[in-house]
Amino acid sequence: MDIKKKISEKKCRVGIIGLGYVGLPLAVEFAQSGFHVTGFDVNSGKVASVNKGNSYIEDITSNELKKITNGKLLKATNDFSELKNIDAVVICVPTPLRKTRDPDLSYIIESAERIAEHLHKGQLIVLESTTYPGTCEEVIMPILENKGFKTGRDFYLAFSPERVDPGNKRFRTRDIPKVIGGYTEKCAQVAILLYKQVIVEIIPVSSIRVAEMVKLLENTYRAVNIGLVNEIAMMCDRMGINVWEVIEGAASKPFGFTPFLPGPGIGGHCLPIDPLYLSWKAKSYNFEARFIELASQINSFMPHHVINKLLEILNVAGKCLKNSRILVMGVAYKKNVGDTRESPALDILEKLFIAGAKLSYCDPYVPKIANEKIKISNSSLTKKLVASSDCVLILTDHDCFDLNLILKHSKLVFDTRNALKVIPRQYRGKVVKL
């Protein structure tokens, strides 16, 4: 049966490679829409969890997962030979940087090689992992065509960037318009038809490269604007101006200004990395992406700025960093999630640890810190812990933090996220903001 017919009749068997923050919610969307989905992952712990209906992603509840695994609509496996039974494969594996800050496509290449072993006529392959323009055509296509198959004739290839925002309750995978570019017109048509079944709005673009570039523009736009506002925050600090009030004032303009917020640095698997994929690729065209490099420098300086400011604050209180008790609130890279990848909090903790500070941290989303150098365990937020700390350093503004308790019992608070929006008069003297 033709793949288009299979999709329309929901007989298309969908395979998702990589069951992380992107892949698992996507697998759930397809399964909830009535498709039979197989999730492939090299992590056997994740495979077992999915099959037991235990979710490890905040945005998916175990109840939701159980419903579809019990209904046999979703199963997970690390046996990649099952790809031979799959009609449409979506790749959602990591795209990190190497130590040298160059793109690491090894996960994509490994996935493409596994698909190539079982590639069959009429199959659709979609890449969702964020990557530089040219990846599908220059890296994936040659692997898939190795056995003599021709893209667009024997199988279909498309790119559709993932835009999911973990922790965002308003926009889940299905609510976010999906940009799709195919290698040929037919490739695009097949991919569009598939995603139409589960996503509210499809935005077709004319080519795979345009689709690849769309994602990098989105994330570069965010990284550059955050870099700008971080620079303004450091400037305001020098001038003795409250940057948060400045941003709020500017945001009252009903047009021409989009507010971005400063913070202790950028983290996650996207913003610190994706723009560097683009600047790396641009270099091969003898093009220097200056905004990207500058924003990356400013954003990666923010943890140092936080430490410098903390030193100043402690100094005013007559303390030095060594042996000071610092309670870090939040180590995830953003609020209400447990993701610590590239989190600036880890960088800050490591620097504070090396400087001899006595550290503790509270983060209900991060029970353990996966960094050998930082040997501290997660604490519960108690009056005693707060009162015994020389400074409470807010690095992530999780909604669940009891800010009143912190305000009431702390000696000093350094709030890098403007978590404490309204501070009662009697506590104002002990709160310092970024």
Ligand SMILES: NC(=O)c1ccc[n+]([C@@H]2O[C@H](COP(=O)([O-])OP(=O)(O)OC[C@H]3O[C@@H](n4cnc5c(N)ncnc54)[C@H](O)[C@@H]3O)[C@@H](O)[C@H]2O)c1
């Ligand atoms: N996390 C986000 O908010 C987000 C948003 C949009 C786009 N993206 C992009 O999506 C991609 C995936 O990101 P993520 O956050 O879901 O990553 P993740 O680390 O949460 O998940 C990736 C999964 O892939 C698995 N994996 C690794 N190699 C594999 C292989 N060879 N075969 C099968 N499985 C393999 C890992 O075990 C892991 O479970 C990245 O390119 C990222 O830039 C992420």
